Amino acid sequence: MDTATQILDVAERLVQERGYNGFSYADVAGELDISKAALHYHYPGKAELGEALIERYATRFAEALVAVDARGIDAAEKLRAYAQLYAEVFRDDRMCLCGMLAADYATLPEPMRERVVRFFDDNEVWLTHVLEDGRAARTLRFQGPARSVARTLVGGLEGAMLVARPYKDIKRFRSAASLLIDGLAVER
Amino acid sequence: MDTATQILDVAERLVQERGYNGFSYADVAGELDISKAALHYHYPGKAELGEALIERYATRFAEALVAVDARGIDAAEKLRAYAQLYAEVFRDDRMCLCGMLAADYATLPEPMRERVVRFFDDNEVWLTHVLEDGRAARTLRFQGPARSVARTLVGGLEGAMLVARPYKDIKRFRSAASLLIDGLAVER
DNA sequence: GTCTATAACGAGATAGAC
């Protein structure tokens, strides 16, 4: 695997575990046994590395959502698949990259901020469509704008990860995710 | 106001805005126009300052919950009052102190970790009682253990703050909080 | 209690050799 990718892998994990202000070039270089200078060759500064991290994470997440759409499952199942994406991130004590960066938001350079917001916007758009489809098909039941429910779901899942992480207990996360989603599914 | 309290006030805001790894003794000293050494006199190290921050925050929060109990309102109204506590924190771009520290959890000294977890535990206990009371009085309706719903609420509100903050939009927070809580209230 | 001065270390970044 090429160095640039290895750097992203390590830095991604470190940000998800420790936050943007909780890791350094020295940490990444140390784990890969390369010099900090090599890191600066691939990513000129921490800001550029941060942008690359969000870019890759958001792209992969978007692809995962396309894959969910391609499964041909109903809206309620899509929501469960969506929560499952978060559950996979939660393993080995990671927070959602953009959830973590939302906490660090006030200290982020502007280009990173924009990409974090776009990540949430994209998630909301996808969820909004799923929710509207589900309501139309009567597999989901909720009141008010689908967009509001979508925002509640994004926040609810991000927060479930945030609070469950200190307990290192994925059941805590799964339990909250189920309550959030099953509350929307018809036949409860 | 004495210096120790002024320090807590400034440090609290900085942690809530920027995170534990996003502020420094120099930031606090600069805002108060005192020296860093004076800061070390009142709080020997960043870890001790951090402990004092959580201690005061958790105490005030617990007092606020006692005050809610003293109002003599029904369980559904108590939940709305609980969400209102979060809404007040959300003003001027602050995250819940312990929600922020949950993000920084991996980098915190052990004494701070314990207090963060205790904060969430205490919140869950209070909410669990409210939920059980509300279910018994038929002002709240939900399935499964009250403790699970309590955890979903804590996570949902923390996450709503986390995600709404980049948008600087309290309506985003209020909307999510309402959906979380009104979904539990009878007569929907 | 508060200051100045300074130590000790780490972070982000650059220069230039290989």
Added chain:
DNA sequence: GTCTATCTCGTTATAGAC
């Protein structure tokens, strides 16, 4: 592409005077 060496600055912390 990767290295060593170095720079500059910020951070946490201490010593000792006032």
